[in-house]
Amino acid sequence: MKALVAVKRVVDFNVKVRVKADGSDVDIGNVKMSMNPFDEIAVEEAVRLKEAGKLSEIVAVSFGVKQCEETLRTALAMGADRAIHVETDAKLEPLAVAKLLKALADKEQAQLYLLGKQAIDDDANQTAQMLAALINAPQATFASKVELGADEVQVTREIDGGLETVALKLPAVISTDLRLNEPRYVKLPNIMQAKKKPLEKLSVADLGVNIEPKLVQVSVAEPKARSGGVKVADVAELVAKLKNEAKVI
Amino acid sequence: MSVLIIAEHDNQKLNPATLHAVSAAQKLGEVHVLVAGKQAAAVAEEAKQVAGVAKVLLAEAEHYEHGLAEEIAPLVVQLAAAYDHIGATATAAGKNLLPRVAALLDCAQVSDLTEVVDANTFVRPVYAGNAFATVKSNGGKLVLTFRATAFEAAAASGGNATVENVAATSAQNLSRFVGRELTQSDRPELTQARVIVSGGRALANAEQFNSVLTPLADKLGAAIGASRAAVDAGYAPNDYQVGQTGKVVAPELYIAVGISGAIQHIAGMQDSKVIVAINKDPEAPIFNVADYGLVADLFTAVPELVNALNS
Numbered sequence: 217m218k219a220l221v222a223v224k225r226v227v228d229f230n231v232k233v234r235v236k237a238d239g240s241d242v243d244i245g246n247v248k249m250s251m252n253p254f255d256e257i258a259v260e261e262a263v264r265l266k267e268a269g270k271l272s273e274i275v276a277v278s279f280g281v282k283q284c285e286e287t288l289r290t291a292l293a294m295g296a297d298r299a300i301h302v303e304t305d306a307k308l309e310p311l312a313v314a315k316l317l318k319a320l321a322d323k324e325q326a327q328l329y330l331l332g333k334q335a336i337d338d339d340a341n342q343t344a345q346m347l348a349a350l351i352n353a354p355q356a357t358f359a360s361k362v363e364l365g366a367d368e369v370q371v372t373r374e375i376d377g378g379l380e381t382v383a384l385k386l387p388a389v390i391s392t393d394l395r396l397n398e399p400r401y402v403k404l405p406n407i408m409q410a411k412k413k414p415l416e417k418l419s420v421a422d423l424g425v426n427i428e429p430k431l432v433q434v435s436v437a438e439p440k441a442r443s444g445g446v447k448v449a450d451v452a453e454l455v456a457k458l459k460n461e462a463k464v465i
Numbered sequence: 466m467s468v469l470i471i472a473e474h475d476n477q478k479l480n481p482a483t484l485h486a487v488s489a490a491q492k493l494g495e496v497h498v499l500v501a502g503k504q505a506a507a508v509a510e511e512a513k514q515v516a517g518v519a520k521v522l523l524a525e526a527e528h529y530e531h532g533l534a535e536e537i538a539p540l541v542v543q544l545a546a547a548y549d550h551i552g553a554t555a556t557a558a559g560k561n562l563l564p565r566v567a568a569l570l571d572c573a574q575v576s577d578l579t580e581v582v583d584a585n586t587f588v589r590p591v592y593a594g595n596a597f598a599t600v601k602s603n604g605g606k607l608v609l610t611f612r613a614t615a616f617e618a619a620a621a622s623g624g625n626a627t628v629e630n631v632a633a634t635s636a637q638n639l640s641r642f643v644g645r646e647l648t649q650s651d652r653p654e655l656t657q658a659r660v661i662v663s664g665g666r667a668l669a670n671a672e673q674f675n676s677v678l679t680p681l682a683d684k685l686g687a688a689i690g691a692s693r694a695a696v697d698a699g700y701a702p703n704d705y706q707v708g709q710t711g712k713v714v715a716p717e718l719y720i721a722v723g724i725s726g727a728i729q730h731i732a733g734m735q736d737s738k739v740i741v742a743i744n745k746d747p748e749a750p751i752f753n754v755a756d757y758g759l760v761a762d763l764f765t766a767v768p769e770l771v772n773a774l775n776s
Contacts, residue, residue: 235596
């Protein structure tokens with residue numbers, strides 16, 4: 217059984233981004249970029265399913281600028297078998313990515329599609345659900361446990377009040393939550409090996425997808441700064457402030 | 466033109482989270498609420514009394530019982546022609562369903578928006594709340610999820626909407642509901658709580674997480690939250706997590722106990738009215754957002770605080 221895993225190159229999660237002075241966008245000119253943390257979890261899950269003999273092939277895919285190749289090499293070093301990079305400098309909305317993924321799904325005919333639940337740059341949390349809609353497949357978002365059978369996958373999902381389990385017919389789309397697994401560290405020999413694994417290059421035109429954005433970003437602003445707080449000396453002062461100044465207790 | 470809001474419910478009661486989407490949607494037009502469920506007439510009755518709701522659409526079928534996105538999305542799509550905007554509160558259920566609807570309608574979604582500027586312009590947080598983007602659509606149909614904490618809840622009574630039955634769509638049978646395990650708690654729901662007491666890694670284990678935080682939460686009638694570190698370490702269940710990838714909260718009082726204040730945690734609580742931090746590390750980033758910071762060992766400070774509140 218084949219799995220397709222979508223990975224995104226994003227600003228590293230430890231970087232606190234700044235808004236550009238002209239308010240046009242955030243400044244990510246010289247910051248560290250990494251694989252989106254949720255996508256690492258998706259790759260890890262695919263690799264574990266393959267190690268358990270439940271998957272035969274893992275295809276990692278990414279969309280965007282040339283440097284997405286590095287993100288795909290990371291996925292290959294983690295254990296993906298081959299990679300597809302759809303190179304474009306265009307800004308891609310989740311719906312455009314879902315359409316590109318659908319075009320690849322038509323070519324690859326995978327049984328399992330693994331994505332992160334959200335990318336930590338746009339925080340959209342849309343692509344997996346959109347892909348599922350476009351290929352008319354069932355979806356399990358926010359997965360914290362995946363049990364893959366021959367023609368069904370059972371997924372435990374994180375919901376607001378606790379956990380929910382659903383069973384999906386294959387092919388199915390799963391988006392990963394933080395607690396699904398702990399992604400492995402990539403070892404040096406694997407990085408070397410990954411350089412030899414196939415990485416196919418495609419263009420948006422090859423896939424015949426319209427990626428025209430439907431939304432325009434007008435401006436970007438800093439969040440409202442909180443007014444400077446004070447440090448209190450002890451519990452008595454804290455209680456007094458909360459009672460008399462903030463009036464919240 | 467009217468706005469269609471998808472109600473979140475368990476077939477018996479309307480989830481109060483929906484009330485936030487109703488009030489946000491009033492800025493866009495006449496608000497209609499879709500209740501899709503199995504024998505969900507009681508929910509429709511509740512929804513029609515919500516202030517600001519003009520019409521409730523009730524669709525009942527066996528396969529709507531568990532709110533599976535595969536089953537509900539075709540129903541929403543069938544009703545979509547009459548609406549420019551389709552929305553829900555950005556809860557786990559809203560986030561799960563709405564993008565599926567957007568893709569079927571071939572339209573964009575604006576996720577977790579915090580401000581309605583006009584019918585085509587919205588503000589939403591990006592990069593874990595480190596920036597707020599204003600986005601504008603090209604005028605087509607739009608799918609929206611509203612951040613609950615950014616909009617007041619509509620009043621649960623005072624409305625007088627009509628209830629209209631709509632025909633159910635046929636079952637898709639792509640997915641099957643297996644079961645649900647809900648965390649049992651007598652406390653207020655985290656996203657609706659007026660006061661939240663939240664614990665981090667410094668609590669050191671699950672027993673102390675409970676023994677230190679519970680008396681304080683009890684005293685304040687507060688919900689208990691947790692940082693990702695505390696959840697990952699098993700001190701608290703997953704659905705207690707406050708942050709970029711957990712819940713976004715904005716209570717009147719947020720007390721962060723033994724939480725360093727990583728970007729991802731701040732993203733989930735920075736809109737709280739008053740933030741208190743108790744941490745023994747004076748350099749912890751949580752003090753940058755705290756209105757009142759107490760540099761102290763939480764194991765002595767929290768019991769002292771409980772005592773002080775009792776006296």
